[in-house]
Amino acid sequence: MIIGVPKEIKADEYRVAMVPAGVEVLAENGHTVLVETQAGLGTGIADAEYEAAGARIAPNARTVYGESDMVVKVKEPLEQEYGLIRSGQTIFTYFHFAASESLTRAMVSSGAICIAYETIQLEDRTLPLLTPMSEVAGRMAVQEGAKFLERPMEGRGILLSGVPGVPPARVVILGGGVVGANAAKIAAGFGADVLVLDVNLERLRYLDDIMPPNVNTIFSNRHNVRQAIKEADLVIGSVLRRGARAPVLVTREMIGTMRKGAVVVDVAVDQGGCFETTRPTTHSNPTYIVDGVVHYCVANMPGAVAGTSTYALTNETLQYVKRLARDGWKNAARENTPLKNGLNIVAGKVVFPDSADQFGLPLTPVDEVLN
Secondary structure, three states: EEEEOOOOOOOOOOOOOOOOOHHHHHHHHOOOOEEEEEEOHHHHOOOHHHHHHHEEEOOOOOHHHHHHHHHHHEOOHHHHHHHOOOOOOEEOOOHHHHHHHHHHHHHHHHHHEEEHHHOOOOOOOOOOHHHHHHHHHHHHHHHHHHHHHOOOOOOOOOOOOOOOEEOOOOEEEOOOHHHHHHHHHHHHOOOOOOEEEOOOOHHHHHHHHOOOOEEEEEEEEEHHHHHHHOOOOOEEEEEOOOOOOOOOOOOOHOOOOOOOOOOOHHHOOOOOOOEEEOEEOOOOOEEEEEOOEEEOEOHHHHHHHHHHHHHHHHHHHHHHHHHHHHHHHHHHHHOOOHHHEEEEEEEEEEEOOHHHHHHHEOOOOHHHHOO
């Protein structure tokens, strides 16, 4: 199989979908890996390193898409890439279809096989290809929140840790999953006063057991969310629904009750966001202000730390790329339930229920496309 790795073109995206070690494994298994020139530049990987591992270097994205049976990416295709995607071609990446009707309809029209990293799910319901980037994003959320609380960034001028005689900042985390747990760990390490909200009491019990004393938990409902954010200096939104739009937990009215100069970081922005006031931003222009509250809503947060996140992601994706390359998408999905769970759009048919429901598109049972 010919596997293509294009250069990412989303604003301020520095990750790459394949590292030389992965190229070497695929080449040893008899596959051809076609890497667009300078695709690894943001991660610090030169074309020569890919060539030494056995890759062919392509001059542009058109060549990569035009010759590849499967394209492996990091972020969803952008509009300028839609026309490069061929019918029957497998595209393996983070799609986040629930956040974009135009992307969903474009991929239906393309006739491609769209396998989404974020919906691959194991038997224990964990999301192995989302987990490493959730770990990165959760930790970054506190780092970025702390920066934008500084007064030159239009924040409250609050130090997360406080100092002797001055109390620490109040950090509220909506959601106690992978993002929330990682955010709580880092915020607690800074010395902040941390509150985690979640609807899963077992998860709250677990966090209560493992977190340091400056992390407290509370059941998430509208009343508790409303009360918590009023006193917050930093609010981190980290609620996930697999493959579906994130629930809106914080309304515009609630934002208006927050302290002026408080910061919200919406890690769920890729799935539409959990603040009513969320709109996607970029690393080059990361924030905007609504009712005096600083909003950080960068849609590809881990892209800023590609030297870490590229390797964390490809540690997980390679096993699935190998299986897809060896067996083809249909046989791989028949024999591997996690990959079957990753199928979202197949040859013009939407097979993932939440994607169909979100935009009123007809749903085809996934087993039907695997027969």
